[in-house]
Amino acid sequence: MLTKGERRNQEIFDTAAHLFATRGYARTSIRDLAEALGMQKSSLYHYFDSKEDLLHRMLDQFMDQALERIESLCGQDLPPLEKLAEFMRFYTHIYAGDRDRLMLLVNDLDCLTPQRRMQVVAKQRRYVAVIRDILAELKEAGLLADLPLPVLxxxxxxxxHYTPKWYRPDGPVSPEELGEVFRQVFCHGVLQNGASKPGPEGA
Amino acid sequence: MLTKGERRNQEIFDTAAHLFATRGYARTSIRDLAEALGMQKSSLYHYFDSKEDLLHRMLDQFMDQALERIESLCGQDLPPLEKLAEFMRFYTHIYAGDRDRLMLLVNDLDCLTPQRRMQVVAKQRRYVAVIRDILAELKEAGLLADLPLPVLxxxxxxxxHYTPKWYRPDGPVSPEELGEVFRQVFCHGVLQNGASKPGPEGA
DNA sequence: GTCTATACTTTGATAGAC
DNA sequence: GTCTATCAAAGTATAGAC
Structure with missing residues (x-):
């Protein structure tokens, strides 16, 4: 249960995320945000220290939430092939459902000062490492096509990360379906012929 | 052969593309550009009408160049499978070699007014149509996996379009190799098992 | 926690001499 | 084609009352 103050705080952050994602961080002014919320711009500084601080908090919180879910999922002791499939479905699903914040992460990370940016990038690297490790494990087992791993x-x-540019969660393809398509394309694409298997259906 | 004036013009546009791509269009001022070129900001307005006009000219010219190459390639009468492979290698190669302008296209298209943006988007749609038609042709022939075409x-x-975020043309992977990896991943990923074939090597 | 009022900076763009 | 000088507008942020 959120207190009244926390709800207001959340409302401000959500509105900011949406505005920044739609019009871009740099081109959205504090005044724009205040207008969208129906309050004075000076009042906003009660909730953050500066515009950049606001962006940083949003991205950092986003990474924490995504990481918690991804790392818990990958802590499970699954065969690498299933782990890959799970990772891809899960990752796609998280991000397809959080369009605004993914947009910010992809477009506006560079608007942070080097120090703040590094803090976010460090967390990004943790899930890059997750999928890199899974792929390396598959390569070890001879299941992966002979292609440069970082490119994959x-x-x-x-x-x-390109999805927010075109995808709409309320369109004909649900986030779950999207994850499944990406899984299929990527698995068939990078695994040795025959190594990829269909989903849980069949026999 | 370019005249002296044309060279100066090109120098300004190239410098602008690099600055905009590196620091973002919105956060790069006309003053920044003037400093990078060693001239006064007012002098720049001899070469364009406004900052947005500058961006628009760069993107529009970029699309024209890319389209010319892509459409000429796809006018050839090739089997759809080879056309797909050629398209992907070619497209990747063009964009991997033109990092600055791809970055602008992906990040800053929304900085244009609706009218100017639509002019660029209309050209974008032409090569979206090219690959959509190729895939549709493959589907018709029963070579494509049963997946939603727009998602593919x-x-x-x-x-x-994500490459400028991480890829460096002078790194371990050449633009040609990159195109080849993308071709392989995508072809194996979207074609029915066995439909994709290796490159021109082999018996 | 929200307001009014304001300080200060940077921005895109123009006028007009050379 | 490049310069000096300048403008109006918009930006972030702060001070201080309530």
Whole structure:
């Protein structure tokens, strides 16, 4: 249960995320945000120290939430092939459902000062490491096609991180379906012929 | 052969593209650009009408160049499978070699007014149509996996358009290699098992 | 926690001489 | 084609009353 103050705080952050994602962080002024919330711009400084501090808090919180879910999922002791599939479905699902904040992460990370940016990047690296490790494990087992590993990692992130530019969760493809399509394309794409298997259906 | 004036013009546009790509269009001022070029900001307005006009000219010219190459390539009468492979290698190669302008296209298209933006988007749609038609042709022939076509199109664009965030042409992977990896991942990923074939090597 | 009022900086753009 | 000088607008942020 959130207190009244926490709800207001959340409302401000959500509105800011939406505005920043829609019009871009740099082109959205504090005045724009205040207007959207129906309050004075000076009042906003009660909730954050500066515009950049606001952006930083949003991104940092976003990374924490995503990381918690991803790392808990990957702590499970699954065969690497299933782990890969789970990671991709899960990752896509998280991000497809959080369009505003993914947009911020992809577009406006560079608006942070080096120190604040590094703090976020350090957390990003943790889930880059997750998928890199999974792929390395598959390579070890001879299941992976002979392709440069970093390129494969970024091919996947490219697919997912580009989604906010075109994808709408309320369109014909649900976030779950999207994750499944990405899984299928990527798994078939990077695994040795025959190593990828269909989903839980069949026999 | 370029005249002296044309060279100066090109120098200004190239410098602007690099600055905008590196620091973002919105956060790069006309003053920044003037300083980078060693001239006064007012002098720049001899070469364009406004900052937005500058951005628009860069993007529009970029699209024209890319389109010319892509459409000429796809006018050739090739089997759809080879056309797909050629498109992907070619598209990746063009964009991997033109990092600054791809970055602008992906990040800053929304900084244009609706009219100017639509002019660029209309050209974008032409090569979206190219790959959509190729995939539709493959589906018709029963070579494509049963997956939603628009998602496949954007999966590919996602891979390529994300490259400026991480890829360096002078790193261990050449633009040609990158195109080849993307081709392989995507073809294996979206084609029915066995439909994708290796490159020109082999018996 | 929200307001009014304001300080200070940077921005895009123009006028007009050379 | 480049310069000096300048403007009006918009930006972030702060001070201090309630």
């Amino acid at each position: 990692v970024f091919a996947f992130f490219g697919m997912v | 199109v954007f999966a590919f664009f996602g891979m390529v």
